[in-house]
Amino acid sequence: MDAVHRAGIPGVYGEVRVDGRTWRGASGVADVTTGRPVSPDMRHRVGSVTKTFTAAAVMQQVERGRIRLDGPIGDHLPDLVPGERGRKITVRMLLNHTSGLPDYVRYAFPSLAVNSPQSLDDNQFRRFRPAELIELGLAAPPTGEPGGPTGVYSNTNYLLLGQLLERVTGTPAEEYITRHVIRRAGLRHTGFPTGPYLDGPHARMYEAAHGLLDPPRDYSVYDPSWVGTGAALVSTMDDLNRFYAKLLDGRIVSRASLAQMQRTIPVRALDGTTVQYGLGLHRVTVPDCGTFWGHDGSAWGAGTMSLTRDDGKRQMSVAFNLQRWNARDASGNPLPHPIDDALSTLYGEAMCDGADTARAQPSTP
Structure with a gap:
């Protein structure tokens, strides 16, 4: 962690659990102006780690027979996904990013495409409605035909899943996830913020x-409506380890549902890398160390990585308070940065005492 801080991350902190033992640590600062230090128990915007929570909530409704995993989304949301698309795209395709629906973020933040950060400031206190973001995604050129052998990561999918939850339960999706996933896991410091400000100690x-x-x-003060049920959760590293331990032990969804969640395909992430993606879960295989499950996450300024070995005996959750540190070359590709290597080394130590886990690098929201 000290090396990650020296490489350029203001503050990094996390928790590692190995065979019943727990290590917590932190390095660096929560505030570069005051020098206030980070601590391992801080709350954090965990970005797309939220997708595992949303996927678990959907699978609970599959178990209850209210949602058919391979049923068309148009049966539930004909107003949001009308016509042929609604008939072709299934709930499973939304969960594993094979719907062909593109990500809406680039259209919600259009200045980024012309190398200007203006949209970030314009949207800081804007309250988006899920339907308007979904509409941006559906209006853009598709990334492929629904149900293809590979997927393309898209936040549009998970906003639709949030609307699906609300339609079938009659409860706002964030409220359902809180009651039936967060509370079931016994998490005390995890929740959906209702506005731009965070409660409790945070960087x-x-x-x-x-x-x-x-x-x-x-951008620690930022309205989370731009990501909603795709990436808006706030949590602690202790809570994330607790959540994934219970999920992989069959205590959040059934073993049969978990098996569905762990059926992976190649999915192209927003940063261009390819990940093995199931239903709201990444699979990361580390040679000689095992197979890990979890998710990474990114919000503006906040990064997270949370992975749990399939036997549940080794866990790692790490948070850091700088994002998109890589400058880009003339072609728009991220240039190497010392932070990349430092994080890879940290993950290696945490996951299996030094193994190379560079493929577990966090991606964009």
Whole structure:
């Protein structure tokens, strides 16, 4: 962690559990102006780690017979996904990103496409409605035909899943997830923020936007409606380890549902890398160390990685308060940065005492 801080991350903290033993640590600062240190128990915007929570909630409704995993989404949301798309795209395709629906984020933040961070500031206190973000995704060119052998990561899918939960339960999706996933897991510091401000001890969160913001700007105050049921959760590293331990032990969804969640396919992430993705779960295989399940996450200024070995005996959850630190070359590709290597080394130590886990690098929201 000290090496990650020295490489350029203001603050990094996390928790590792190995065979019943727990280690918590932190390095660096929560605030670059005051020098306030980070601590392992801080709350954090965990970004797309939220998708595992949303997927678990959907699978609970599958178990109750209210949702058919391979049923068309148009049966439930004909107003949001009308016509042929609604008939072709299934709930499973939304969960594993094979729907062909593109991500809406680039359209909600259009200035980023012309190398300007203006949209980040314009949307800081904006309250998006899920339907308007979904509409942006559906209006954009599709990434492929529904149900293809590979997927393309898209937040549009998980906003639709949130609307699906609300339609079948009659309860706002965030409320359902809180009652039936977060509370079932016994999490005390995890929840959906209702506005731009965070409760409890937390770090400032610095966004570099691939060099567009220099110095990086603090976006710890930010309305989370731009990601909703796809990436809005706030949690602690202790809570994330607790959640994934119970999920993989069959205590959040049934063993049969978990088996469905662990059926993976190749999915192209927003940063261009390929991950093995199931239904709201990544699979990361580390040679000589085992197979890990979990998710990474990114919000503006906040990054998270949470992975649990399939036997449940080794867990790692790490948070850091700088995002998109890599400058881009003339072709738009991220340039290497010392932070990348430092994080890879940290993950290796945490997951299996030094193994190379570079493929577990966090991606975009």
